[in-house]
Amino acid sequence: xxxxxxxxxxxxxxxxxxxxxxxxxxxxxxxxxxxxxxxxxxxxxxxxxxxxxxxxxxxxxxxxxxxxxxxxxxxxxxxxxxxxxxxxxxxxxxxxxxxxxxxxxxxxxxxxxxxxxxxxxxxxxxxxxxxxxxxxxxxxxxxxxxxxxxxxxxxxxxxxxxxxxxxxxxxxxxxxxxxxxxxxxxxxxxxxxxxxxxxxxxxxxxxxxxxxxxxxxxxxxxxxxxxxxxxxxxxxxxxxxxxxxxxxxxxxxxxxxxxxxxxxxxxxxxxxxxxxxxxxxxxxxxxxxxxxxxxxxxxxxxxxxxxxxxxxxxxxxxxxxxxxxxxxxxxxxxxxxxxxxxxxxxxxxxxxxxxxxxxxxxxxxxxxxxxxxxxxxxxxxxxxxxxxxxxxxxxxxxxxxxxxxxxxxxxxxxxxxxxxxxxxxxxxxxxxxxxxxxxxxxxxxxxxxxxxxxxxxxxxxxxxxxxxxxxxxxxxxxxxxxxxxxxxxxxxxxxxxxxxxxxxxxxxxxxxxxxxxxxxxxxxxxxxxxxxxxxxxxxxxxxxxxxxxxxxxxxxxxxxxxxxxxxxxxxxxxxxxxxxxxxxxxxxxxxxxxxxxxxxxxxxxxxxxxxxxxxxxxxxx
Numbered sequence: 001x002x003x004x005x006x007x008x009x010x011x012x013x014x015x016x017x018x019x020x021x022x023x024x025x026x027x028x029x030x031x032x033x034x035x036x037x038x039x040x041x042x043x044x045x046x047x048x049x050x051x052x053x054x055x056x057x058x059x060x061x062x063x064x065x066x067x068x069x070x071x072x073x074x075x076x077x078x079x080x081x082x083x084x085x086x087x088x089x090x091x092x093x094x095x096x097x098x099x100x101x102x103x104x105x106x107x108x109x110x111x112x113x114x115x116x117x118x119x120x121x122x123x124x125x126x127x128x129x130x131x132x133x134x135x136x137x138x139x140x141x142x143x144x145x146x147x148x149x150x151x152x153x154x155x156x157x158x159x160x161x162x163x164x165x166x167x168x169x170x171x172x173x174x175x176x177x178x179x180x181x182x183x184x185x186x187x188x189x190x191x192x193x194x195x196x197x198x199x200x201x202x203x204x205x206x207x208x209x210x211x212x213x214x215x216x217x218x219x220x221x222x223x224x225x226x227x228x229x230x231x232x233x234x235x236x237x238x239x240x241x242x243x244x245x246x247x248x249x250x251x252x253x254x255x256x257x258x259x260x261x262x263x264x265x266x267x268x269x270x271x272x273x274x275x276x277x278x279x280x281x282x283x284x285x286x287x288x289x290x291x292x293x294x295x296x297x298x299x300x301x302x303x304x305x306x307x308x309x310x311x312x313x314x315x316x317x318x319x320x321x322x323x324x325x326x327x328x329x330x331x332x333x334x335x336x337x338x339x340x341x342x343x344x345x346x347x348x349x350x351x352x353x354x355x356x357x358x359x360x361x362x363x364x365x366x367x368x369x370x371x372x373x374x375x376x377x378x379x380x381x382x383x384x385x386x387x388x389x390x391x392x393x394x395x396x397x398x399x400x401x402x403x404x405x406x407x408x409x410x411x412x413x414x415x416x417x418x419x420x421x422x423x424x425x426x427x428x429x430x431x432x433x434x435x436x437x438x439x440x441x442x443x444x445x446x447x448x449x450x451x452x453x454x455x456x457x458x459x460x461x462x463x464x465x466x467x468x469x470x471x472x473x474x475x476x477x478x479x480x481x482x483x484x485x486x487x488x489x490x491x492x493x494x495x496x497x498x499x500x501x502x503x504x505x506x507x508x509x510x511x512x513x514x515x516x517x518x519x520x521x522x523x524x525x526x527x528x529x530x531x532x533x534x535x536x537x538x539x540x541x542x543x544x545x546x547x548x549x550x551x552x553x554x555x556x557x558x559x560x561x562x563x564x565x566x567x568x569x570x571x572x573x574x575x576x577x578x579x580x581x582x583x584x585x586x587x588x589x590x591x592x593x594x595x596x597x598x599x600x601x602x603x604x605x606x607x608x609x610x611x612x613x614x615x616x617x618x619x620x621x
Contacts, residue, residue: 052064052065055230057228059100061103062077064076067180070494071184074147075149076147080144081098082097083096086141088217088311092214093211094214095214095217095221102506110135111173112135112137113137114141114171114195114201115316116138117168117169122464125366125474127473131176133170136315143222156189156236157188157237158188158237159268160222160223160264161191161192162195162247166245166278167202167249168198169246169516172192172193172194176487176490180495181492182491182512182516188519189234191226193535196214196218200319204283204286204328204333205290209307211333212330216257218334219254223263227263240518243272244486247272248357249279252267252334252341253330253337253341256351264483269356271358273445274342276446278327278441279329280330280340280342288325288574289326296321297310297320297321299313342448348456349571352457354458356514357461359464360465360480363439363441363442363443364434364437364438364482365434365480365481368391375390375493381477383429383433385429388414388429391433392406395440398572400572400577401571416554418433425495438482439563443560447560455537461524461535462540462541463544465484466553467484467488467547469504470501470503471500483546489511494509511545513523514545
């Protein structure tokens with residue numbers, strides 16, 4: 001601790017009168033210098049945080065922006081292209097890698113969504129506008145990257161978000177998918193990817209002109225770009241795929257397809273599977289659907305699809321021709337998908353991985369309301385036996401199963417939700433109808449897939465989400481419906497505080513922690529006292545996500561066993577049956593076939609005939 005004297009290089013710069021105060025201990029001087037150094041680093045860091053972040057990728061340099069949150073800074077790059085625009089001669093074909101660009105490309109605004117139809121039928125739900133992008137383009141193959149802004153050196157865990165929309169809708173620009181709070185709180189990197197949907201993403205001819213599955217190949221191309229570049233943004237190359245609805249089915253397709261096995265490590269599957277009726281179509285049906293579609297837009301010549309005609313149509317005219325109740329979906333293309341995904345999954349020829357999967361309590365909403373709106377406006381708070389009968393009738397027409405098989409299902413659901421001896425009420429009939437529709441469209445497909453994944457050696461953690469906000473904008477009878485968990489996993493109750501309650505925010509924090517613990521550690525819980533057993537055929541264990549501690553869910557496995565009982569007899573409606581199906585709906589009370597159904601219904605459900613007289617005749621014709 002001998003005193004030192006600061007001696008400048010030039011003489012007499014420090015006056016003699018000031019020299020005494022420059023004589024300080026070495027330890028003290030070191031402390032001062034360390035403090036000044038820290039301040040300088042913080043000052044430089046503060047300046048760097050406010051400057052637009054620029055990252056060099058294999059495609060070129062991109063400039064992002066800094067977003068300020070109570071939980072920390074987030075750096076975001078919006079609208080980075082990962083493919084050549086799939087337009088003109090590339091329409092319906094696999095996308096090509098994006099060519100490198102020169103200079104710095106601004107990535108500051110949300111990209112347009114891939115071109116899609118605006119299905120106004122879903123306006124029966126007051127929140128339907130939340131699911132439709134306002135800006136659309138065929139030039140839509142972009143991704144967004146969100147990174148914690150406080151440390152760009154650390155390699156953060158990386159999540160890849162794949163949006164849903166039944167393979168005919170969706171976009172990464174939707175407010176529902178804003179991950180800024182999730183990134184700031186949980187210190188993860190989130191990459192949202194876009195892919196072609198509807199005919200532009202899944203039209204199939206079985207040829208190089210339209211091989212099918214190009215929407216899934218878009219996802220694969222995006223994953224390859226992310227693997228090459230994410231370290232430059234501060235993210236780990238170990239990717240966890242996360243998707244809801246069709247996004248969840250897409251995660252499963254990457255688990256199935258060997259093309260994707262090296263591109264990711266884990267998967268989060270929310271309310272969707274290739275085993276859902278909208279998640280897969282066999283090649284014969286896919287080809288018939290393409291021909292039907294081409295005929296609708298005037299591009300079918302002598303029973304041959306005119307691809308030049310389809311490529312020449314403006315996208316709005318092209319998609320306006322999609323008048324079928326059947327949607328374009330993934331199919332066997334001989335490359336990405338070589339056989340029926342159910343066959344592959346049940347054989348166990350899938351990636352051995354860890355999967356977090358689950359459902360919401362009422363997956364059948366809003367699909368039930370959408371279905372019945374095609375027939376008549378049901379009074380859901382007073383849902384009756386007749387409404388339940390109408391629901392099962394529509395399902396039977398779609399599945400084309402016998403009266404005996406549909407009774408095998410419908411009777412079981414009624415008995416489970418409202419035992420006859422207890423006296424059935426409106427809620428029993430509505431719950432049974434929504435359960436039937438939800439299991440058909442969503443739940444059983446997911447349950448079947450994850451059980452096959454467990455059989456093949458994957459580890460699965462299962463959840464049920466059963467929370468309804470006091471500020472929910474939808475009607476009470478819709479309950480906790482398909483997609484209701486999304487705001488909570490992305491932290492929206494913290495971003496839009498006026499729209500949510502303290503309970504909502506608590507649950508959001510819990511779900512974000514569970515999901516990101518799974519991303520980081522492969523297990524959704526990490527705190528002492530938390531328990532979440534893995535899921536198996538011998539142990540249908542699950543985590544119930546809610547706030548009251550008083551709610552319950554009805555696990556779906558026993559219902560799905562009933563569906564599997566009739567699976568060999570299902571002859572799902574095909575494109576060639578469209579004229580028959582539409583006519584059957586229009587002349588619901590006029591044809592002999594439906595009259596036989598009505599006799600059965602009137603015997604089984606007393607008030608069905610009166611409902612037909614008061615509602616169907618008034619609204620169908």
